[in-house]
Amino acid sequence: MATTTNTMASFLTATQRYAAGALFALALHQAQINRSRPLGLFPDDEPPSDDRTSSSSGGSDSVADDPDLWVHEISGLLRPVFRFLGIESVAWSGLEETAGSSPAKHHVGAFLRLLAEEENGENSDQELALSRAVDAMARSMEKTLEVSESKKEKRREYENEWREKCSTAEVQSNMDAAGIKSEVQKSTDENNLAIEDGLDGSGSKVDEKPIEEVVLGYQRKVTVLYELLTACLADTHADNKKCTRKRKGYDARHRVTLRLLATWLDVQWIKMEAIETMVACSAMALAEKKEESNEEPQSSKSKWAKWKRGGIIGAAALTGGTLMAITGGLAAPAIAAGLSALAPTLGTLIPVIGASGFAAAASAAGTVAGSVAVAASFGAAGAGLTGSKMARRTGSVDEFEFRVVGENHNQGRLAVEIMVSGFVFNEEDFVRPWEVQSDNLERYALQWESKNLIAVSTAIQDWLTSRISMELMKQGAMLTVLSTLVAALAWPATLLAATDFIDSTWTIAVDRSDKAGRLLAEVLLKGFHGNRPVTLVGYSLGARVIFKCLQFLAETEKNAELVERVVLLGAPIPIKDENWGAARKMVAGRFVNAYSTNDWTLGVAFRASLLTQGLAGIQPIDVPGIENVDVTDLIEGHSSYLWATQQILELLELDTYYPVFRGTKCIQ
């Protein structure tokens, strides 16, 4: 495209880009607010909020006075996007202030209208082509998801295996516990209600936005999201040394913002994921093409050289095989296909949108992405994560390896998911609980300390099936709801004595999980995953690994650049003595604590003095911004997490911006 290097090629007019930038700014600020007060979870401050929040949000005298704000210049989140969009710098402070000083809902409607109003006749063809390509891409991604239907079968198998193997004791107890359960139910009902309210609240909140009065075409929406994503990835920040954002690439906070924006625009998230893949693939293909043909000698070449040198890819380059990961894995088919250089999957879509339509789409996609060098941070991940057996180096952890799960690798996916098991009986249990899940992330399972974990899990399981615990169960000791035990400190002496032998293995495992957490934090900090937003999911001690990882991140990181979402299930983490606030701060989007009030396996293992501090796996955590989800009804015992995790994740609908737990709806 015959554009100068500084101005991007855009399908939007200057005014539309201004509006898009404004909406992005509003969403960015809203996302930061929602981190400590999730959408709808505080319905009580909704009605009067109009004036109250307008005077309170952002601190607020003015955005410029509050460097902690994401919309503040120093965060490095907003201005690069403005710059990429070509919004004149005189307008920046006005936008920042607008976003930071009053509730988003006051302005969203106006900016949407501004976005919709202007016609851009000549570009509408390209908008159309782009949106078609996105649709096609999304369809192909959906198709791969459907395939995984058959996997559900697999999960059922796995579940059954497990029920046979280890649920005997637990199931029995739970059946007997039915009576007591109703008591639990009462307290959890309140909780469910809170979440329900949240749902309704958020629903109405979205409706509130006067979107319907604006006829903002679907194609325009897609174009806006496409250009905003490109802007997020673009290598246009520079100059500001004070900037607190440390790395280039896809910031987790940006992804959360785009997620909210897609919600406002009523664009399905899978469309956004399709856009991500297209931007990634076309950007990399273009970069590679320029390199090969040497057509545009200067800027692009040096950018690519910089990229290769590892300045951008960072430490991943040191692991070797990086370039192979890029050229061999991701971009090669794309390059071969020339301009139709989108994802390999797109190649099969030509019949759908027609060859010429495809060419148009490809060039439309490439125009924006290629006009500014994308600070490509992805692609290296495959080699980066699976290749990093860091344990040997540190010595304190015997095993720490990433295993590939799912089929989304080297497909230009711009987000990563790392899943950590914590209660395992053989090596397969590190991977199998995660195999079924269907989302569009590039997924890895962390295999760590299998020897110790298997030892502790087996010890616990043995004890559960031992005579003494059976005896206890009959007496009803185990049937008492755990949290009342916690509150009363009334542990039966027999119970305490009986678990002595679990303690030694448990203590080792806990210690290792803390160390594994540090390793995981190091992996993320070094960008082995390619500076893409990470979603962390873990159960049992795996949840503890994740929590510790967040804590270690908090030691050096000021902000949630790396981690997008976190789900902890049945987490053996005390509530009182740990800094949950700091951990929460490391997560840009949703932070879920799934607990089961009946998980006394966890209680027994964890027990003793620690229980006075509360326990995340069996109780809600009272920290702003943490979604507590009661999964008691889905969990028969601690080992249920092995096969129930996927179901819980599905109910959580992680791809939804606001807190969701579908289970509550079903129960009631």
Place this chain on the structure above:
Amino acid sequence: MESSSNQGEFDYLFKLLMIGDSGVGKSSLLLSFTSDTFEHLSPTIGVDFKVKYVNIGGKKLKLAIWDTAGQERFRTLTSSYYRGAQGIIMVYDVTRRDTFTNLSEIWAKEIELYSTNQDCIKMLVGNKVDKESDRVVTKKEGINFARECGCLFIECSAKTRVNVQQCFEELVLKILDTPSLLAEGSRGVRKNIFKERPPQSDASTSGCC
């Protein structure tokens, strides 16, 4: 009121809004007020924002001034900025009659429609009095219109800086005179949502289930 605060020393924060047709000199007026300079500016895009600390009536004040684009295409944005403003400055160009008539036909109606503040102080400003020879709107007309819609009135020039300081000063004095507006602007009202726990969360502590 005089709570010791570490951040920016001021007693009151007032939000002011500038409206009026494109090219009447809103941004120039603001620039002239905040930095005592005058230059030819390109049309404002969307909204601009400036802060100015002043001492008026023995009080330290922080003025947050929103300067909106007059261009038609941005009109849709302006509506959301009326909310919470304690003062609204309506600017016209004394050498262009349409900018004056538009104030009553368009802008005054917008205020009525969108302003959330009953007591909000309005000020009518005739700009560009340095071009006396080109003047088409007389001072008398301005005064009459101001009386009609119950607002303050001043004529000024952003270029020569005549009456610029006075314009903002009079507006602010009037705000200081209005108890309800004063209460809104006091520091006590505002707080930082990111540094405070939401009120609800204290209700339940961890052992509740």
